Amino acid sequence: MRNETMHGVSLRGRDNASRVGLLLTLSLLGILFTSTVILVGVWTRLVDAGLGCPDWPGCYGRLVVPDAERAMAHSPDAPLESFKAWVEMIHRYIASGLGLLVIALLVAGAGLRKYQGYPWGVSLALLVVILLQGAFGAFTVTLKLWPQVVTMHLLGGLAVLLLFVWLHLRLRRFASGDTGERPRRRLTPLWGLAILLLLLQLALGGWVSSNYAGIACQGFPTCNGQWWPEMDWSEGFHLTQTVGPNYLHGQLHADARMAIQQGHRIGALLLGLTLLALAARYWREARLRPWLGGLVGIYVLQLGLGVANVLMWLPLWLALLHTAGAVALVLCLALAVWHWREPVGDVNTIRQDKEWAHV
Structure with missing residues (x-):
C-alpha cells in the first residue's frame, strides 16, 4: 500500500484519495442538480403552481398529493388542482434531494477537514445556505408568493449554485496538492x-x-x-x-x-x-x-x-x-x-x- 503526501500530512492507503474523488463527483453533481432545481422552480412559477399546495412541507397535510376529497377536508378554501399540486411537490422533492446531497458532502468530507487547504468552511457555508433556502421555500408558500421572498428565494438558489462551483474548484485545488498559500x-x-x-x-x-x-x-x-x-x-x-x-x-x-x-x-x-x-x-x-x-x-x-x-x-x-x-x-x-x-x-x-x- 503506497503512501501519499497531501499538504505535509501523510495519508496511508487509497481511502483518502477515493474520498476526494467522491467529493469531486458529488460537488459536480451538485452544480448540475442545483441548476435543475432552479429551472424547475422557475417552471413551477410560470405555470402558476407556486401555491399548488397551500401548506408546507406537505401538500394538504400529506407527503404526496391527495385526492380531491381529502384535499377539501384539509383546506376547503383552496380547491385541489392536481397538476399544479404535483408540479409544486416535484419541485420540493428535488430540492429535498439537493439538501441530502449537501449533507452527504459534509459527512464525506468531515474526515479531511484537518488537512490544510481542505474547503471545510465552504462546505459549512453550503449547509447554512441550503437550510436558509428551505426556510425561504416555506415562506414562499405561507406568505403567498410575497415578491420579496420569491426574489430572495431565486437569489438563494443562485448562491447555492455558486457555493457548489467554488467547492468543486477548491476540491480540485486540494486534490492537486495546492495548499492555497x-x-x-x-x-x-x-x-x-x-x-x-x-x-x-x-x-x-x-x-x-x-x-x-x-x-x-x-x-x-x-x-x-x-x-x-x-x-x-x-x-x-x-x-x-x-x-x-x-x-x-x-x-x-x-x-x-x-x-x-x-x-x-x-x-x-x-x-x-x-x-x-x-x-x-x-x-x-x-x-x-x-x-x-x-x-x-x-x-x-x-x-x-x-x-x-x-x-x-x-x-x-x-x-x-x-x-x-x-x-x-x-x-x-x-x-x-x-x-x-x-x-x-x-x-x-x-x-x-x-x-x-x-x-
Whole structure:
C-alpha cells in the first residue's frame, strides 16, 4: 500500500484519495442538480403552481398529493388542482434531494477537514445556505408568493449554485496538492463592478418575475410605443409591500410594472457595457479569453432571449431558456473570477501581474 503526501500530512492507503474523488463527483453533481432545481422552480412559477399546495412541507397535510376529497377536508378554501399540486411537490422533492446531497458532502468530507487547504468552511457555508433556502421555500408558500421572498428565494438558489462551483474548484485545488498559500490576485474595481451589476440584474429579473412584469412593456426597444412612458417607480420598487394578500398574478398596477420592466432593461444595458469593458481590459490574458468571450457571448444571447420574450408574449419554453441563460452567465463569471485570481508561475510573476492589472 503506497503512501501519499497531501499538504505535509501523510495519508496511508487509497481511502483518502477515493474520498476526494467522491467529493469531486458529488460537488459536480451538485452544480448540475442545483441548476435543475432552479429551472424547475422557475417552471413551477410560470405555470402558476407556486401555491399548488397551500401548506408546507406537505401538500394538504400529506407527503404526496391527495385526492380531491381529502384535499377539501384539509383546506376547503383552496380547491385541489392536481397538476399544479404535483408540479409544486416535484419541485420540493428535488430540492429535498439537493439538501441530502449537501449533507452527504459534509459527512464525506468531515474526515479531511484537518488537512490544510481542505474547503471545510465552504462546505459549512453550503449547509447554512441550503437550510436558509428551505426556510425561504416555506415562506414562499405561507406568505403567498410575497415578491420579496420569491426574489430572495431565486437569489438563494443562485448562491447555492455558486457555493457548489467554488467547492468543486477548491476540491480540485486540494486534490492537486495546492495548499492555497500562494498569493492570489485581488479583484480590481472593474471586476467588482461586473459582479455587483450582475447581482443587481439577477435581483431585478427576480423582481420582474415575482411581480408579473415580464410583458408590462409591449415592444422593444420602446415600451408600449414610447421611449419613456409614464411610470410609477416608487410603487414598482416599494420593498415594504403589505404581507398578507395573495400575490399570485401580482398586485401592482400597470405603471408600476412598467417601471420594473424598464429598470430591468436599464440594468441589462449597464451590465452589457461593463462586461464589454472587462473583456477589452483583460483580453490579453490567454487563460481568461475563453471565459471573457463566454461572458460576452452569453450576454448577447440573453439579450436576444429577453427581447424575444417581450415580442412573443413570454412563452414558457422561452422564459425557461432566459433563466437558463442567467444561470450560465453566473457560472461563466464565477469561473472567470476564479481564473483571474489563480496564480501562474512563481511569486515574482504574480507581483508583476498585479502591477499591470491594477485599475
